[in-house]
Amino acid sequence: NAGVMQNPRHLVRRRGQEARLRCSPMKGHSHVYWYRQLPEEGLKFMVYLQKENIIDESGMPKERFSAEFPKEGPSILRIQQVVRGDSAAYFCASSPRNEQFFGPGTRLTVL
Amino acid sequence: AQRVTQPEKLLSVFKGAPVELKCNYSYSGSPELFWYVQYSRQRLQLLLRHISRESIKGFTADLNKGETSFHLKKPFAQEEDSAMYYCAWAPSGSARQLTFGSGTQLTVLP
Numbered sequence: 001n002a003g004v005m006q007n008p009r010h011l012v013r014r015r016g017q018e019a020r021l022r023c024s025p026m027k028g029h030s031h032v033y034w035y036r037q038l039p040e041e042g043l044k045f046m047v048y049l050q051k052e053n054i055i056d057e058s059g060m061p062k063e064r065f066s067a068e069f070p071k072e073g074p075s076i077l078r079i080q081q082v083v084r085g086d087s088a089a090y091f092c093a094s095s096p097r098n099e100q101f102f103g104p105g106t107r108l109t110v111l
Numbered sequence: 112a113q114r115v116t117q118p119e120k121l122l123s124v125f126k127g128a129p130v131e132l133k134c135n136y137s138y139s140g141s142p143e144l145f146w147y148v149q150y151s152r153q154r155l156q157l158l159l160r161h162i163s164r165e166s167i168k169g170f171t172a173d174l175n176k177g178e179t180s181f182h183l184k185k186p187f188a189q190e191e192d193s194a195m196y197y198c199a200w201a202p203s204g205s206a207r208q209l210t211f212g213s214g215t216q217l218t219v220l221p
Contacts, residue, residue, distance in 0.1 A: 003154070035209075042115070042197060042211035043155075056208060091155065100209065102147075102155040 002026075004094050004103035005074075012109045019079040019086070021106045025094030032075040033100060034067055037089040049075060082110045115200045117212035124188050125220050132183040132215045134172075134198030144181040145199040145209070146172055155197070158183075168192070188219045 005024040013019050025032050030050055035043040048056040049069035060067065064082075069075040079086055087110045093100035116135045124130045136142060146158040159167045161174045161181060172183045181198060198212040 033207075033209075035211075040213065042117075042213040043209070045208045045210065048207055058208070099157055099160075101157075104154045 004092060004101055006090075006092050006103035006106050008106060009104060010107050010109070012111060013082050014111050015083055016081050019082050019108055019110075021077040021079075021090050021092075021108070022074040023077070023092030023094075023103060024074040025092075026101055029094035029096050029101070031095045031097075032069050033093040033095075034075075034077050035091045035093065037091065037105075039088075043091055046077075079108075082108075084110050086110050115198050115210050115212040117196075117198055117215050119215045120213070121216050121218070123218045123220060126190055127187050130185050130188040130192070130217065130219075132196050132198075132217065134181045134183065134212060136179050136181065136198075136200050138179075138200065141176075141203045143201045143203060144172070144174055145201070146170070146181075146183050147197045147199055147211070149195040149197070151194070158196070188217075190219045190221060193217055193219045 004026055007022050011019055032049045034046040036046055037043045045059040047060050047067045049067060051069055052071050064080045066078045087108055089105045089107050091105045092103045114137045118133055144161040147155050148158045149155045159172060170183055170185045172181050174181050195214050195216050197214045199209045201209050
């Protein structure tokens with residue numbers, strides 16, 4: 001089991017472009033979580049998904065951000081019309097039930 | 112709002128010395144508390160959770176409800192313990208929405 005996979009590891013976008021971050025959970029895990037880490041801060045919860053369902057999106061910004069976890073394929077965190085303030089490390093975690101296993105993160109830089 | 116506070120951004124100790132990484136939380140109920148560790152160039156991983164009451168790599172943490180603290184302790188630090196440590200909190204009964212502190216970078220000096 002290769003662990004939680006995230007790609008790309010580094011992503012550079014210009015203001016106004018779209019960013020798509022992918023997360024492949026560990027085999028057998030049906031729960032996916034996304035977190036954002038701004039510089040000098042801890043990880044902040046964004047959204048919790050199960051296959052084809054958003055369970056808790058209380059940490060997601062109301063605009064420009066969306067997430068999905070389709071029946072087939074990875075979970076996608078999508079940021080439309082990126083701004084400089086979106087520059088951060090985005091971490092994905094998966095779990096079978098309770099303990100969360102984290103991916104290596106995607107570092108997004110918005111120019 | 113529920114918060115987790117780690118007051119020390121940086122902590123340095125000498126090898127063999129005791130180490131304590133502080134964590135305080137604010138929550139009116141009975142939370143689940145965790146310590147996560149991130150070694151250099153590795154991904155974040157669970158170190159221990161308070162309900163397990165176990166010792167991992169010599170580390171222990173006791174939940175003190177009176178002081179709302181969950182400090183991480185090790186009696187004799189090793190150089191390989193150098194890492195970033197995050198305290199995290201989740202509502203009782205699940206580990207769904209984790210709330211993390213800002214982390215403490217521990218450096219164990221030779």
